[in-house]
Amino acid sequence: MAIYQGRLFSGTLPSGHVKSFEAGKNVTYDHPLMPGWRHVVAVREQSRLRLYVDGKRVAESTEFNPAHFDVDAKTPLRIGFGSHDFLKGKLKDLRLYDGALSTEAVATAATTR
Numbered sequence: 001m002a003i004y005q006g007r008l009f010s011g012t013l014p015s016g017h018v019k020s021f022e023a024g025k026n027v028t029y030d031h032p033l034m035p036g037w038r039h040v041v042a043v044r045e046q047s048r049l050r051l052y053v054d055g056k057r058v059a060e061s062t063e064f065n066p067a068h069f070d071v072d073a074k075t076p077l078r079i080g081f082g083s084h085d086f087l088k089g090k091l092k093d094l095r096l097y098d099g100a101l102s103t104e105a106v107a108t109a110a111t112t113r
Contacts, residue, residue, distance in 0.1 A: 003084065004030055005059070024069065027051045027059045037092065039110040045100035055110030057103065 001010045006026035011018050027042070027049040041052040049061040079094070080087030101109070 004028075006061075025049060025061050025064045027061045029053060029058045041101065041106045041109070043100050043106070052103075052106045052110070055107040057106075 001008060003009070006028045007020045007022045009018055009020045029051055033040075033053065039052075039054050043050045043052070047063045047066060050057055051059040080091065
């Protein structure tokens with residue numbers, strides 16, 4: 001089994017078929033980040049999730065209906081903690097916005113640290 005782009009993949013024997021599934025919606029960057037400080041932005045805008053690294057869009061979810069997901073604030077927000085690993089580093093200048101940033105606003109924020 002392996003996880004890639006937020007989906008769980010599993011091979012079956014003896015057929016060799018690969019099955020995958022996704023529980024909820026997410027967006028992932030399946031590459032190591034370069035050393036040093038990185039500017040990372042996650043955006044949920046209507047029916048898509050987007051992930052930016054240093055001002056460049058690196059991933060986008062498939063389209064979904066937000067009404068099909070319970071996104072209430074009863075569950076604590078956990079930043080830097082994944083289902084298989086967690087952030088091994090430091091966070092600096094963490095910001096939360098009440099609304100989705102545009103691609104241009106993300107690029108500007110990445111260059112004005």
